[in-house]
Amino acid sequence: MSETRTETLEEREHKYVMGTFKRLPVTFVEGHGCRVQDADGKQYLDLVAGIAVNLLGHSHPAVAAALAQQSTKLIHTSNLYYSEPQVELAQRLVELSFPSRVFFANSGAEANEAAIKIAHKWGRLNRDGAFKIITAEGSFHGRTLAAVTAGGQAKYSAPFAPLPEGFLHVPFNDLGALKAATDAQTAAVMLEPVMGEIGVIPAAPGYLEGVRAWCDEQNLLLIFDEVQTGLGRTGRWFAHQHSGVVPDVMTLAKGLGGGVPIGACLAAPRADVFELGDHGSTFGGNPLACTAALAVLRAVEEEGLVGHAAEMGDLLQGILQDLDGVKEVRGLGLMQAAVFEEPVAKDFQLRCLEEGVVVNAVDDNTLRLVPPLILTAAEIDEAGAAMKRAQLAR
Numbered sequence: 444m445s446e447t448r449t450e451t452l453e454e455r456e457h458k459y460v461m462g463t464f465k466r467l468p469v470t471f472v473e474g475h476g477c478r479v480q481d482a483d484g485k486q487y488l489d490l491v492a493g494i495a496v497n498l499l500g501h502s503h504p505a506v507a508a509a510l511a512q513q514s515t516k517l518i519h520t521s522n523l524y525y526s527e528p529q530v531e532l533a534q535r536l537v538e539l540s541f542p543s544r545v546f547f548a549n550s551g552a553e554a555n556e557a558a559i560k561i562a563h564k565w566g567r568l569n570r571d572g573a574f575k576i577i578t579a580e581g582s583f584h585g586r587t588l589a590a591v592t593a594g595g596q597a598k599y600s601a602p603f604a605p606l607p608e609g610f611l612h613v614p615f616n617d618l619g620a621l622k623a624a625t626d627a628q629t630a631a632v633m634l635e636p637v638m639g640e641i642g643v644i645p646a647a648p649g650y651l652e653g654v655r656a657w658c659d660e661q662n663l664l665l666i667f668d669e670v671q672t673g674l675g676r677t678g679r680w681f682a683h684q685h686s687g688v689v690p691d692v693m694t695l696a697k698g699l700g701g702g703v704p705i706g707a708c709l710a711a712p713r714a715d716v717f718e719l720g721d722h723g724s725t726f727g728g729n730p731l732a733c734t735a736a737l738a739v740l741r742a743v744e745e746e747g748l749v750g751h752a753a754e755m756g757d758l759l760q761g762i763l764q765d766l767d768g769v770k771e772v773r774g775l776g777l778m779q780a781a782v783f784e785e786p787v788a789k790d791f792q793l794r795c796l797e798e799g800v801v802v803n804a805v806d807d808n809t810l811r812l813v814p815p816l817i818l819t820a821a822e823i824d825e826a827g828a829a830m831k832r833a834q835l836a837r
């Protein structure tokens with residue numbers, strides 16, 4: 444096609460792409476490490492990492508090499524056949540977490556769909572047909588109809604009513620509310636150990652322990668959505684390891700493929716109820732995605748990035764605390780948020796872009812930082828200085 448394009452990218456997007464996303468005014472075209480470059484050649488320090496996805500930054504040589512090599516060997520076969528990379532990855536994830544088996548999906552929402560189906564089937568088998576799932580107000584579990592209903596933010600689900608039955612939302616960190624919401628039809632409790640999308644709210648000390656004890660006492664499944672918190676982000680391989688509380692089901696996605704779409708749902712023996720034909724996916728766990736994920740896990744381990752994330756998290760907190768007008772900084776490891784006293788977060792996000800730093804305003808007051816785990820102390824200093832400049836420009 445040799446037509447001359449007179450329309451801007453924005454105009455063409457408006458014409459051809461459904462308008463579900465509010466874009467920031469930048470088009471990234473290349474990235475290396477923690478830096479991305481826009482179409483005009485301007486460089487940015489990336490503290491968002493594709494929303495907690497690019498654990499190893501952009502174009503990490505180990506991931507690029509794994510993808511290049513695997514793509515010349517075998518990209519996809521379907522789940523009709525055995526697959527070495529899939530089994531290898533499942534084994535590695537189980538070794539890093541808890542005794543379980545894995546179902547592979549392609550995203551966080553799909554991993555959570557698997558968890559929800561497991562809860563329903565488990566309730567049918569073990570709790571007289573119980574199917575209700577208690578989740579947290581403000582939680583985010585993805586955008587499929589069940590996942591969005593599981594999420595505790597009506598703004599995302601209400602337009603799509605009628606919604607699937609059986610999801611109850613209780614305040615996070617309130618064990619009494621969770622107990623009060625439990626009844627004979629409850630099958631599971633599903634929580635993010637650190638709520639991400641709502642603005643990085645960690646579980647209060649003792650809360651997850653209390654929830655685990657309640658699930659044991661009442662014979663309920665405990666599902667942790669570690670789509671955002673998993674794989675080193677919080678300074679442990681999985682956020683639940685801070686508390687020592689082990690779930691029955693855990694979901695992963697985001698960072699797992701280092702940018703290549705892949706999701707996973709791990710079920711402990713007690714929750715391992717899927718049988719032949721119960722669930723499936725054409726792409727889930729395909730050789731390319733699993734090879735990328737194996738390269739990510741290897742690099743996170745070899746480069747000591749889990750401990751590094753914990754150390755860098757403290758420094759990142761420091762630069763957020765130094766910003767003017769911040770009333771609260773909270774988070775774990777490289778998952779941090781700053782809450783401004785005034786509704787300036789969105790404006791600040793734009794000014795940071797001008798200063799060459801990518802940050803994420805989750806609402807009018809709250810800024811979220813979920814950078815690559817390879818972020819260095821020098822880069823954090825640089826980001827802190829740029830953020831200060833962004834505030835002065837106000």
Ligand SMILES: Cc1ncc(COP(=O)(O)O)c(C=O)c1O
Nearest residue numbers: 550551552583584585639670671
């Ligand atoms: C905790 C959590 N669960 C699930 C999801 C949905 O993941 P995906 O967008 O890959 O479907 C997200 C995405 O932000 C998330 O943060």
